[in-house]
Amino acid sequence: MGSAHRHAAHDQSLFRVRAAVFVTSARETAGQRLEALGKLSPRVVGAKVDGVIYDLHTPLPEGVEKVSPLDKSAPAALKLIRHSSAHVMADAVQRLFPGTKVAFGPATDAGFFYDYDRGGKTFSDDDLRAIEAKMSEIIAENRPFVRESVTRDEARELLTKLEEPYKLEHLERLEGDISLYRHGDWVDLCEGPHVPSTGFLEAFQLTHVSGCYWRGDETNPMLQRIYGTAFATAKDLRGHLKRLEEAKKRDHRKLGKELDLVGFHPWAPASPFFLPRGATVYRLLVDYIRRLYSRTGYEEVVTPQIFDTQLFETSGHLPGYAEAMYLAATSENLEKASAALAGEVHDEQAIEATLRESIRFGIKPMNCPSHCLIFGMQRRSYRDLPWRMADFGRLHRFERSGVVQGLTRVRTFAQDDAHIFCTLEQVQGEITAFLDLVDAVYRDFAFDDVHLVVATRPDKRIGDDAIWDTSEAALLDAVVAKGIPYEIAVGEGAFYGPKIEFHIKDAIGRPWQMGTIQADFTLPERFDLSYVGEDNKAHRPVMLHRAALGSVERFFAVLLEHVGGAFPLWLAPEQIKLLTVSQKFNDYALEAKAQLEAAGLRVDVDLTDAKLGAKIRQARLMRVPYMGVIGEKEVEARGLALRKREGQKDLGLLPLPEVVGMLLGEARPPSERTAASSENSPEPPSGGPDPKV
RNA sequence: GCCCAGGUAGCUCAGUGGUAGAGCACCCCCUUGGUAAGGGGGAGGUCGUGAGUUCAAGUCUCAUCCUGGGCUCCA
Numbered sequence: 001m002g003s004a005h006r007h008a009a010h011d012q013s014l015f016r017v018r019a020a021v022f023v024t025s026a027r028e029t030a031g032q033r034l035e036a037l038g039k040l041s042p043r044v045v046g047a048k049v050d051g052v053i054y055d056l057h058t059p060l061p062e063g064v065e066k067v068s069p070l071d072k073s074a075p076a077a078l079k080l081i082r083h084s085s086a087h088v089m090a091d092a093v094q095r096l097f098p099g100t101k102v103a104f105g106p107a108t109d110a111g112f113f114y115d116y117d118r119g120g121k122t123f124s125d126d127d128l129r130a131i132e133a134k135m136s137e138i139i140a141e142n143r144p145f146v147r148e149s150v151t152r153d154e155a156r157e158l159l160t161k162l163e164e165p166y167k168l169e170h171l172e173r174l175e176g177d178i179s180l181y182r183h184g185d186w187v188d189l190c191e192g193p194h195v196p197s198t199g200f201l202e203a204f205q206l207t208h209v210s211g212c213y214w215r216g217d218e219t220n221p222m223l224q225r226i227y228g229t230a231f232a233t234a235k236d237l238r239g240h241l242k243r244l245e246e247a248k249k250r251d252h253r254k255l256g257k258e259l260d261l262v263g264f265h266p267w268a269p270a271s272p273f274f275l276p277r278g279a280t281v282y283r284l285l286v287d288y289i290r291r292l293y294s295r296t297g298y299e300e301v302v303t304p305q306i307f308d309t310q311l312f313e314t315s316g317h318l319p320g321y322a323e324a325m326y327l328a329a330t331s332e333n334l335e336k337a338s339a340a341l342a343g344e345v346h347d348e349q350a351i352e353a354t355l356r357e358s359i360r361f362g363i364k365p366m367n368c369p370s371h372c373l374i375f376g377m378q379r380r381s382y383r384d385l386p387w388r389m390a391d392f393g394r395l396h397r398f399e400r401s402g403v404v405q406g407l408t409r410v411r412t413f414a415q416d417d418a419h420i421f422c423t424l425e426q427v428q429g430e431i432t433a434f435l436d437l438v439d440a441v442y443r444d445f446a447f448d449d450v451h452l453v454v455a456t457r458p459d460k461r462i463g464d465d466a467i468w469d470t471s472e473a474a475l476l477d478a479v480v481a482k483g484i485p486y487e488i489a490v491g492e493g494a495f496y497g498p499k500i501e502f503h504i505k506d507a508i509g510r511p512w513q514m515g516t517i518q519a520d521f522t523l524p525e526r527f528d529l530s531y532v533g534e535d536n537k538a539h540r541p542v543m544l545h546r547a548a549l550g551s552v553e554r555f556f557a558v559l560l561e562h563v564g565g566a567f568p569l570w571l572a573p574e575q576i577k578l579l580t581v582s583q584k585f586n587d588y589a590l591e592a593k594a595q596l597e598a599a600g601l602r603v604d605v606d607l608t609d610a611k612l613g614a615k616i617r618q619a620r621l622m623r624v625p626y627m628g629v630i631g632e633k634e635v636e637a638r639g640l641a642l643r644k645r646e647g648q649k650d651l652g653l654l655p656l657p658e659v660v661g662m663l664l665g666e667a668r669p670p671s672e673r674t675a676a677s678s679e680n681s682p683e684p685p686s687g688g689p690d691p692k693v
Numbered sequence: 694g695c696c697c698a699g700g701u702a703g704c705u706c707a708g709u710g711g712u713a714g715a716g717c718a719c720c721c722c723c724u725u726g727g728u729a730a731g732g733g734g735g736a737g738g739u740c741g742u743g744a745g746u747u748c749a750a751g752u753c754u755c756a757u758c759c760u761g762g763g764c765u766c767c768a
Contacts, residue, residue, distance in 0.1 A: 113763095122696065210763030211696025217765090222695060225763075253761090257704080266741080266759050321768065366768080400694055401759090403766070494768055522768090545768090582725040609725070617729035631727055643728065650728070 031056030031196070033067045045077045045195045046070040053080070055193040058147055072200070072232040082107035084145060084183075084194045085135075085204045085230040086114045091186035092134035093226070096127075102188070103166040103214060103223050111229030115212060117166065123224050128206040131226070135204065142199030143184035147192055150178050155189060162187070166214065203237035204230035247508060252557040253406040255565040259622060261573075262407065270404035270411040272553060277573035280602070284571050285552055285559075286392055288444070288669060289416045296437055298388040298418055303370040305394065309362045314526055315369035318362065324397045328361040367391045368520075368545060371419045372527040375541070380531040385541065386422035386430055392552075393417070407557035414552050420544040421529070424470055427519060427542055431478035431500070434517050434546055438502055439482075441515075441548045444669040445559055446568075449505035451485045455492035462495060463521045471519040471542070472498045496522035502548075506562040514555060517546040566623040566645060569666045574604040576663065577624045578640065579615040581631030583607065588635045592628070592656060599660040601667065620645065626663065 030047035034040040034056070047054045048068045053076055054060070060067065070077050086105035093116060094100055105114030116123075123131075150158075152171065155178045159168045167189045171178070181190040183198050195201065206228040214220035231237040248254070256262035261278030264271070274282050293300065306328050312318040317325060337358035340351045364370065371389050380387075392414045399411050420430050442450050454475055457468045475498050479486050486500075493499055499518035505511050520543040523529075530538040549555035559571075569575055576596065578589045586607045596603045604624070606615045612629065619627050628640035634653060642651040642659060654662070665673065 125698075208762055209697050212764040213695080222764085224696070227763075264760085269759065316768080324767080368768090397767095400766070402694065402696095402764080405761085496768070518768090520768090579728085580725095581727050584725065611725090611731060612727055614730050615728090620729060627728085629728065633727090641727085 027059035030054045039069045044069040045072045056196050079107045080195050082112040082230045086112040088135050088138050090114045092131045113225050113227045115223040115225045123209045139198045139201050142197050144197040145194035146182045148180045203234040250561045250564050252560040280573040298390040300390045306361050311369050312362050326363040326396050327359040333358040363396045365397045367393050367417045382533045386426050388420045390418040407553045415547045416549045421541045428474035428478050435482050438515050438548045440671050444671050447504040453489050453501040455489045455499045458491045496520045512558050514550045515548040569625045570669050572625050575602045576626040577619045578605040578628045585630045589630050
């Protein structure tokens with residue numbers, strides 16, 4: 001698997017200015033030191049002092065050794081630029097909208113934001129443009145950013161005077177030194193560091209507004225968050241905007257519509273319709289996983305959609321997961337329930353029983369409970385373990401209206417889901433095998449930037465520490481043995497067991513979490529599952545939840561964006577489209593189509609009276625991997641003129657059997673290509689004929 | 694669920710209170726052609742939905758549904 005990419009919990013410490021540094025102001029500053037070293041220039045936005053970022057005007061601590069300039073183009077400089085931009089924005093907002101209170105305003109991975117309380121009022125897009133204009137004025141004033149170290153009482157006094165309740169609240173949570181930052185007349189409770197002056201901010205843009213809660217808590221007042229982005233230079237900003245544009249072009253919702261893959265309808269919100277072309281790809285994905293299962297010892301089951309709610313009470317989904325579950329009612333039961341509510345039933349217990357009965361059925365949000373039922377249907381022996389039970393069952397989860405998104409967050413989906421029932425001793429081997437499986441899958445889809453996160457026991461958990469020790473060790477040992485880059489997310493595991501998450505990066509560098517494998521000790525317990533061991537006693541199995549693609553819908557979306565709509569041959573809805581030069585050749589085109597289809601290819605044909613150029617354009621827009629042009633010469637030669645999607649590759653006139661041979665080799669996922677089929681690779685090594693084996 | 698922005702023909706989008714538009718797609722006709730759009734004609738909309746203001750509403754107000762961007766949630 002891929003490079004040694006890691007998410008290292010970004011060097012926050014770099015930006016934490018050390019304590020007890022600002023006692024006097026007579027001390028030499030970073031800027032002075034750099035100047036003395038002849039390293040100060042207008043490109044320098046800060047200083048790196050023994051690995052910690054300082055403002056230029058901040059006094060250095062005693063006995064520092066290394067002071068180096070922080071160039072505005074350095075990645076670490078972005079944080080200064082963005083955080084300073086946030087201050088300037090807040091200044092602009094308070095100038096334009098007096099009385100607005102400020103909350104938090106940090107730099108983020110993509111830019112910055114600042115949260116405001118406008119006393120219930122909101123910001124419009126026009127407001128953003130006005131704020132941008134005001135920011136430009138403040139930047140033109142080129143006021144220096146100045147740090148002040150103050151006592152808690154002084155800070156409290158100032159913030160009280162400024163009437164900043166959120167800042168005051170935050171002040172009381174702060175530990176250690178308190179500092180303020182000023183530029184011009186504007187002052188903020190802030191840790192810094194900042195760029196030397198507002199004039200250093202060359203390229204910024206406010207992007208959008210959203211609501212958010214104070215300290216992220218839904219019960220707190222809602223604030224208005226204005227997002228922006230900022231870069232060292234206008235060129236960098238343009239580059240960023242261009243990348244956003246690129247991402248927009250690849251957006252699966254746009255491509256899904258353009259390529260006739262997916263549709264939506266208001267009567268089934270957040271629930272995709274896979275149209276014929278999309279359904280083909282969907283089926284190919286599932287078929288691919290099925291073939292993998294048959295090679296790796298999985299057995300597929302088909303399970304019900306709707307269950308008595310007792311199932312979910314046993315599994316704990318009710319009431320724990322109730323808000324995300326659809327419940328199913330029958331009209332008969334609903335009538336009884338409304339009669340009860342209308343007061344036609346008087347016995348309180350009877351009313352309660354009637355109401356309970358009215359929602360007696362639940363639509364499954366996960367497959368695991370029904371798999372537990374299957375396990376429990378018969379007496380199981382240790383000889384049956386590990387048992388790998390796969391299920392592509394459709395799941396329904398009620399996601400809140402604000403969180404659904406295209407195919408990546410939907411209310412109905414299927415997973416390449418499987419549950420492995422095994423002994424504690426077998427866990428590590430199963431993990432290792434799954435790592436291999438996932439590795440093969442991501443390779444086949446050309447996701448080459450993959451890394452793992454091992455999530456360990458959270459504070460709130462169930463199960464003995466001894467079991468956690470064993471299962472965490474099993475996960476880690478398997479990962480370490482594979483030599484795959486990983487990181488450990490301490491305390492991020494599920495309450496029922498540790499897990500491994502698989503994160504990939506797509507073609508334009510965006511991260512996605514795809515597969516996962518989790519150990520579970522709870523569910524077997526809840527369902528009282530057991531197997532008979534060698535010792536003829538009952539033992540509790542361990543359950544592993546695992547998926548490589550995750551949700552097929554989501555994987556479809558990520559893959560679609562990854563390939564920019566151009567599916568590889570083995571996944572393309574149509575592998576080749578036949579284009580006739582004129583309708584005189586339609587009969588032969590249909591013959592050729594039948595022959596290619598008989599050989600197992602997915603073939604489309606354009607018999608319209610459009611000109612060849614228009615047909616090619618149409619096929620290219622649909623990203624069809626191969627085109628077969630058919631005119632007089634091709635009919636005579638019983639072949640077609642092959643043209644490849646990538647580049648302008650005209651592969652010339654080929655007899656049909658040769659076309660079949662060429663395409664079939666490429667028509668399987670890489671891991672299923674045999675030496676025999678790669679012989680027919682469409683791109684033989686250059687220079688001379690293929691060295692046949 | 695909350696905040697912001699949208700919703701006009703199948704698609705992409707014009708339309709600032711006074712007779713609903715364009716391009717593409719679709720249907721018909723001409724054209725029968727050689728590697729990213731041949732030409733002509735036609736059909737297609739209760740402007741998301743429901744109320745309200747007005748002599749008059751796609752346009753203003755309110756409500757509601759859906760979509761998008763965030764927040765939040767995520768066994």
